Amino acid sequence: MLIQLNNCVFGYDKRPVVQVEELGLHAGRCMGIFGPNGAGKTTLIRGVTGLLLPMEGVIRRHESLRIGYLPQHRALELHWPMTGLDAASLAISARTPIGRIDRDNREKILASMSQLNVTGLANRPFAKLSGGQQQRLLLAGALAAEPQILLLDEPTEGLDVRSQQTLLELLRDMTVKGLCTVIISHEVQDLMFLADSVAWLHPAEMPGQPSHVEILPPAQLAERMVHVRQSV
Amino acid sequence: MKNFSHPSRTTGTVGSLWFNFNVPIATSVALGLALFISLTIATPFARANEKTTTTQDQRTADILNDISSAKPTPTSNPIDRPQPQTPGEHWRELISFFAPGLITAVAIGIAGSVCGVLVLLRREALLALALPQVVAAGAAVGLRLGWPTLPPALLAATAALLYLVITRRNRRHGNADAALPALYISGLSLSFLIIAGASAHVEELQNLFTGIDVAVTPARAWTAAPILLVLTAAIAFPWRRWLLIAQAPAAAELAGVNPGRWDALFLVLLTGVLLLGTDSQGVVMVLAMLFLPAATVLPWARRIPTALAAAAAISLLMVAGAFIASNIFSWPFSQSAGGVGFALLLLSHLSAMLLD
Numbered sequence: 001m002l003i004q005l006n007n008c009v010f011g012y013d014k015r016p017v018v019q020v021e022e023l024g025l026h027a028g029r030c031m032g033i034f035g036p037n038g039a040g041k042t043t044l045i046r047g048v049t050g051l052l053l054p055m056e057g058v059i060r061r062h063e064s065l066r067i068g069y070l071p072q073h074r075a076l077e078l079h080w081p082m083t084g085l086d087a088a089s090l091a092i093s094a095r096t097p098i099g100r101i102d103r104d105n106r107e108k109i110l111a112s113m114s115q116l117n118v119t120g121l122a123n124r125p126f127a128k129l130s131g132g133q134q135q136r137l138l139l140a141g142a143l144a145a146e147p148q149i150l151l152l153d154e155p156t157e158g159l160d161v162r163s164q165q166t167l168l169e170l171l172r173d174m175t176v177k178g179l180c181t182v183i184i185s186h187e188v189q190d191l192m193f194l195a196d197s198v199a200w201l202h203p204a205e206m207p208g209q210p211s212h213v214e215i216l217p218p219a220q221l222a223e224r225m226v227h228v229r230q231s232v
Numbered sequence: 233m234k235n236f237s238h239p240s241r242t243t244g245t246v247g248s249l250w251f252n253f254n255v256p257i258a259t260s261v262a263l264g265l266a267l268f269i270s271l272t273i274a275t276p277f278a279r280a281n282e283k284t285t286t287t288q289d290q291r292t293a294d295i296l297n298d299i300s301s302a303k304p305t306p307t308s309n310p311i312d313r314p315q316p317q318t319p320g321e322h323w324r325e326l327i328s329f330f331a332p333g334l335i336t337a338v339a340i341g342i343a344g345s346v347c348g349v350l351v352l353l354r355r356e357a358l359l360a361l362a363l364p365q366v367v368a369a370g371a372a373v374g375l376r377l378g379w380p381t382l383p384p385a386l387l388a389a390t391a392a393l394l395y396l397v398i399t400r401r402n403r404r405h406g407n408a409d410a411a412l413p414a415l416y417i418s419g420l421s422l423s424f425l426i427i428a429g430a431s432a433h434v435e436e437l438q439n440l441f442t443g444i445d446v447a448v449t450p451a452r453a454w455t456a457a458p459i460l461l462v463l464t465a466a467i468a469f470p471w472r473r474w475l476l477i478a479q480a481p482a483a484a485e486l487a488g489v490n491p492g493r494w495d496a497l498f499l500v501l502l503t504g505v506l507l508l509g510t511d512s513q514g515v516v517m518v519l520a521m522l523f524l525p526a527a528t529v530l531p532w533a534r535r536i537p538t539a540l541a542a543a544a545a546i547s548l549l550m551v552a553g554a555f556i557a558s559n560i561f562s563w564p565f566s567q568s569a570g571g572v573g574f575a576l577l578l579l580s581h582l583s584a585m586l587l588d
Binding site for chain 2: 049051067068069071076077079080081082083086087089090091093094095098099100101125142145151153
């Protein structure tokens with residue numbers, strides 16, 4: 001068990017945003033986060049990772065937990081001049097005093113890039129790479145920092161079908177090898193492919209009330225989404 | 233029926249490259265280049281017919297007169313007559329005389345250009361434009377009260393930073409976007425209102441805006457230059473940190489890095505450069521060094537460290553070009569730096585457009 005939440009409420013300025021009865025993150029498992037915009041996915045993630053203290057409830061965390069984050073490649077500011085290696089170095093640079101990358105860390109990054117078959121992109125301008133290449137470089141960098149939990153924010157958003165499949169397979173391999181992955185996605189297919197369980201955020205019906213989280217297997221999520229679409 | 237191809241798809245020859253440009257941008261770039269070239273060519277001829285210097289400020293004129301009067305007068309005895317100066321000796325003498333101003337300009341150039349690259353990348357250009365105006369308003373208080381200009385300028389800059397931090401934290405009130413333009417115009421207006429009626433100080437304030445030329449005291453140079461270089465190092469070395477908080481603030485937070493604090497540190501370092509630069513050589517020099525080298529190198533930059541180094545090199549070219557131009561054509565130093573920088577910027581952008 002890496003993180004366990006019991007009866008937690010997270011929010012801002014005494015305003016509850018999301019309520020979760022029970023949620024656990026385990027090594028070698030993938031948790032999907034699913035829900036409409038504004039339901040509190042970001043708030044839940046901030047709460048789970050410890051960036052936001054709970055207003056109520058109990059959280060237990062494994063000691064000295066390393067949490068990595070894979071940003072959406074579409075959210076990156078591509079006007080910054082950087083090579084593929086610079087982009088892959090972002091995650092490790094967050095863990096050094098002023099972001100300096102020493103020789104050991106550089107070797108770790110290059111080894112991770114080699115594992116994901118993106119070494120050839122090290123000196124290419126990052127902005128000129130395809131979405132799939134950018135995402136694989138960022139993933140290589142995130143994995144080089146050796147996290148126990150990896151958060152992925154809409155990892156397949158904007159990728160072509162082939163790149164999506166490659167990325168999802170890579171993530172499944174990493175999870176099988178013992179990494180805990182948490183994937184935020186609107187794509188039920190991605191969640192069905194990767195996730196062992198899904199936290200579905202249901203917005204509150206009354207204003208001022210928090211969204212509540214339902215934990216269910218991905219197959220059940222897909223089934224219910226089919227029903228929702230048919231009823232619409 | 234004619235088969236028209238879209239201009240943006242026309243490629244192949246130099247002529248056709250012209251159509252690849254965005255026409256308004258290409259027109260304004262061409263007009264700017266023509267204006268700069270015509271000024272460069274026309275001004276020396278115009279100056280040759282003038283008896284008085286008009287663009288050069290009074291303080292610089294006084295200093296140049298002092299140099300002329302310090303030279304020994306020719307005597308009738310050929311043995312006593314000094315040997316005519318070689319061009320090398322002439323320039324060495326000028327450099328040695330203007331050394332404090334040049335050292336300060338080099339330090340402002342390096343600090344400004346390094347800051348400028350990150351200012352443009354972080355899209356903080358309006359902040360960098362507004363802060364020198366605020367500094368000038370603070371300096372005006374100092375001039376009015378007969379105090380040194382730096383402490384009130386520092387106070388004004390600190391107050392402006394606090395105001396910005398507060399407005400950025402309360403974005404939902406809608407005043408964050410208005411704060412910077414408001415500070416810009418308020419600083420510009422207040423500085424002259426504060427000094428209004430104190431005619432003795434009006435010229436000093438104008439110098440603060442348009443440039444104090446090379447009349448910088450050695451004491452000021454030896455104080456400002458090392459501090460500016462230390463600020464440069466503090467901004468340049470953590471370049472990966474600035475990259476991280478721009479690209480993945482969530483990853484930074486999860487690793488225990490507080491993006492807000494790093495943003496605040498950047499603002500403080502930038503304010504330090506703008507404050508010292510403005511107080512030493514005026515608003516024009518600081519802004520020229522902040523924006524022109526950075527804008528010149530960014531279309532070519534592949535990495536941040538190379539962009540920082542190239543911008544610093546461009547700033548040194550600007551100082552050298554400005555020093556030569558200001559002495560040959562009697563142009564004001566800061567504006568000459570701006571002119572040289574603008575010419576380099578045009579060359580860079582035109583080449584980038586042609587090669588794109």
